[in-house]
Amino acid sequence: MKVVICAIGQFEELYLQEWFDHHFKIGFDRIYFYDNNPVNDNTQKDICDKYQNVIYIDWRGRNEKTIQKDCYN
Numbered sequence: 001m002k003v004v005i006c007a008i009g010q011f012e013e014l015y016l017q018e019w020f021d022h023h024f025k026i027g028f029d030r031i032y033f034y035d036n037n038p039v040n041d042n043t044q045k046d047i048c049d050k051y052q053n054v055i056y057i058d059w060r061g062r063n064e065k066t067i068q069k070d071c072y073n
Contacts, residue, residue, distance in 0.1 A: 003027060008034045008059070013043045020051055034059045 005028050009016065020031060032055045035044045040060055048056035 002029045004030045004032065006032045006034070008036050009044060010036045010038070012037075013047060016044060016047045017050070020047075020054060024051075024053065029053060030055065032057060036060065 005023060012019070016033075023031060030053045031051075033044070033048050034057045035048075036059045037044055038060065045056050045058070048054045
């Protein structure tokens with residue numbers, strides 16, 4: 001059985017690696033990380049790229065009201 005997390009992040013670079021490590025340690029198999037950072041840099045992407053089981057989705061610049069619903073769908 002696969003256990004997956006879908007997460008949206010904005011300005012998460014300070015603790016993103018620790019958050020990934022924690023969730024993989026407790027048994028999650030994969031994390032889909034939607035980057036919604038309004039700053040157009042690759043800091044969060046660079047952290048995600050360190051992990052084989054993290055799927056990075058670039059949603060930077062999206063700020064419509066339905067972003068969370070769209071992500072989970």
